[in-house]
Amino acid sequence: MNFFHVPSGFVGTEVNKDFNIFCSDKCLKKLVDGTLTCNCGEYYQYYEWAWDNNNNNTDVKMSRKGKHVIFHPTYSSGTAVVKGNKIFQQNCHYYWEIRIMSELYGTDVMIGVGTTGFNFADRRHEFCSLLGIDSNSWGYSYHGYIQHDKLVRQYGSPFGMGSIIGLHLDMCNGTLEYFLNRKSLGVAFKDLKGKELYPMVSSTAANSTINICCCISRNPTLQLLCLGKIVEQRNLYKQYREIPGLTKIYDKQYIWMTPQYEVDEKKRLAELDEEVTLSLVNKFDYTKCTNMNIFLEDDDSMSEDLFSSYPLDTHEYYV
Incomplete structure (x- = not known):
């Protein structure tokens, strides 16, 4: 599956507001190795979990107590994944935000959830759209689509550097809803109730960087x-x-x-x-047009526009 390259959150020396509504142009001057150093848009900063660093994965570099992640810090040879260090409990609401700190490119960068049965280690040396590749994971791609069990659907807008992706997991009703820059994209996935889920992010892009802005839970x-x-x-x-x-x-x-x-x-x-x-198509009755000249007697441009709007076989109706 081939997808287009999504440009950076910045164009030239200006912020690309399609992706990044939080930063100003001044943030460009503070980039370090192509990565944002500002905390624009990170308003809440409540943390109930972090990324799990117990697997000693060399494809991922973590800092700030597991809240800051660099995928493929040297070079990329496949798909790297980070998983939260706490499982989501039933009958509870969860909300977390991921801020994209670098340009996204390449095969895919995905944000979502996966079950305890999701075996992502087998895909480590493959370049793939990992989250949603089987029945044990669900993901939203930076290309703008969502995926579950290899079923791909167009969902929201693409995202990139400076974007904040919010996720609301409702374990009371079993739904997952995404937010792009704090605007809801609607419910993406259903039937999640009863599943043992973790937050996850996957990336094939070298030096792609993310922050956790916040992660909270609320009882109903x-x-x-x-x-x-x-x-x-x-x-x-x-x-x-x-x-x-x-x-x-x-x-x-x-x-x-x-x-x-x-x-x-x-x-x-x-x-x-x-x-x-x-x-408009249904109201236009072609069978009443017994002579093509009724159109040609008037302005040529009008008749040309009309037929271009209704590209039917005229031989069927003008006999």
Whole structure:
């Protein structure tokens, strides 16, 4: 499977806002070996787990107590993986954020989860899109697609240097939702309830670097359920946002609680556009056009545009 190369989070001397909405152009001057040194966008900094460094993997270099990772620090000979040092418990909400600190390129860089049965060591010397390559892993690629059990689906936008990828794992309902720069991309995977899962990141790119911005867990409470209902109602959510003290508390406790209106609106507009196109095609009755000259008597450009919009075989209708 061949994919295009995604450019860096920076273009020339300016920040590429398609990927990186947090950094300023000044951050370019502080790059070290092509890696960001700023902490732009890393607001929360709560840590309940880190990456597991017990396997002594030479393909990965860790620092900052397992929160900072460099994949393939010398050169890349395949696919490297990091796994969290704590398993996710059932009936609990988990949210964590991964910040991309370097340019991404090559076969794939993926962020997601995997079970205890996911044997990633066998793919160490292969260049592959690892997370989601079997039934024991789920991943979101920097190319913009998601993968599980070798099934690839287009999902969100590509991401790169400076992007922050958030993940909300709902172990009460068994769903995994991704966020790109703190905007929800919608639920990516379902049917995860009852599985023993770890956070994971895989990379084939030499010197690709990531940070953990935060990683928190929350038990399902009446407070959480009520906030979930508030977020679903546009007017109610607007009233809720007008209470500064309340929002300040809950924004930190339930980082993933953001409205889906923007995601739903884009989906609605796409469906509406498709409906309008189909409607125009269905309303145009070609069988009533008994003489082609009725089009040619008018402006040539109009008739040309019309037929280019409806590329049917005219011999079938003009006899």
